[in-house]
Amino acid sequence: MRVDKAGLPRADVPGAFDAGAMAYDRLVGANPRYHANLALSARRMALPGRGRGLRLLDAGCGTGASTAALLAVAPEAEIVAVDASRGMLDAAHAKSWPSSVRFVHTRVEDLNEHGITGPFDAILSAYLLRNVADPDRQLRVFRDLLRPGGTLAVHEYSVRDSVAATLVWHAVCWGIIIPAGWWGTRDTTLYRHLWRSVLTFDGAAAFRSRIRDAGFTAVRIDTVPGWERNVVHLFLGEAPR
Numbered sequence: 001m002r003v004d005k006a007g008l009p010r011a012d013v014p015g016a017f018d019a020g021a022m023a024y025d026r027l028v029g030a031n032p033r034y035h036a037n038l039a040l041s042a043r044r045m046a047l048p049g050r051g052r053g054l055r056l057l058d059a060g061c062g063t064g065a066s067t068a069a070l071l072a073v074a075p076e077a078e079i080v081a082v083d084a085s086r087g088m089l090d091a092a093h094a095k096s097w098p099s100s101v102r103f104v105h106t107r108v109e110d111l112n113e114h115g116i117t118g119p120f121d122a123i124l125s126a127y128l129l130r131n132v133a134d135p136d137r138q139l140r141v142f143r144d145l146l147r148p149g150g151t152l153a154v155h156e157y158s159v160r161d162s163v164a165a166t167l168v169w170h171a172v173c174w175g176i177i178i179p180a181g182w183w184g185t186r187d188t189t190l191y192r193h194l195w196r197s198v199l200t201f202d203g204a205a206a207f208r209s210r211i212r213d214a215g216f217t218a219v220r221i222d223t224v225p226g227w228e229r230n231v232v233h234l235f236l237g238e239a240p241r
């Protein structure tokens with residue numbers, strides 16, 4: 001698969017995750033803040049009452065790291081977790097989950113065809129929107145899946161607004177992620193896609209505008225502590241009331 005300046009053609013991304021699925025948890029586990037920062041974003045969603053009575057969507061759940069973060073803050077919610085990569089979902093399935101968590105193999109572009117309809121009280125999309133072909137359309141789909149006032153949380157890399165964050169990103173990709181990915185899978189495609197797709201993704205201010213343009217209100221940005229400060233962001237928005 002050819003990785004160009006913007007990364008892989010977006011239709012090829014789930015296949016690249018299939019190839020990387022067996023090594024995924026080991027590689028992200030080597031980042032001491034990976035799970036902690038997902039947990040922080042889930043807490044920042046401020047879901048009420050342990051999630052009792054809530055319906056949540058984890059869009060692009062992968063091996064379930066973001067699903068686990070949601071479950072920790074909302075153990076009484078119903079959680080629908082979707083992903084387009086069979087390999088990533090198989091790794092998620094191999095873990096232990098309560099019956100309130102359901103995994104569905106689908107592209108986020110095809111939720112309706114797979115019977116996944118709203119309303120949801122909140123949607124978490126962690127490291128997904130950079131990987132879809134039409135993020136504007138996808139944001140509008142998320143808006144329409146949420147109940148009025150429902151919460152959208154997009155946890156995503158965005159470095160374009162900061163020279164320092166861009167330099168950190170180059171260093172971490174070529175110093176750690178791409179070599180470690182090669183050792184784990186003997187293939188650097190997914191990790192070069194990650195490097196390129198983050199470099200060419202919106203800056204945080206542009207992505208906030210994109211979320212507003214999709215009709216969300218009260219849109220705000222937070223970053224995370226540690227080396228990913230100004231590299232990983234949480235974008236929070238409310239579906240229009």
Ligand SMILES: C[S@@+](CC[C@H](N)C(=O)[O-])C[C@H]1O[C@@H](n2cnc3c(N)ncnc32)[C@H](O)[C@@H]1O
Nearest residue numbers: 017060061062065066084085088107108126127
């Ligand atoms: C970097 S992983 C993140 C997984 C998980 N959210 C986490 O935080 O660890 C991105 C996931 O998005 C999935 N993905 C990419 N494009 C997708 C699409 N169009 N529809 C659904 N899932 C997609 C990939 O298969 C992959 O599992």
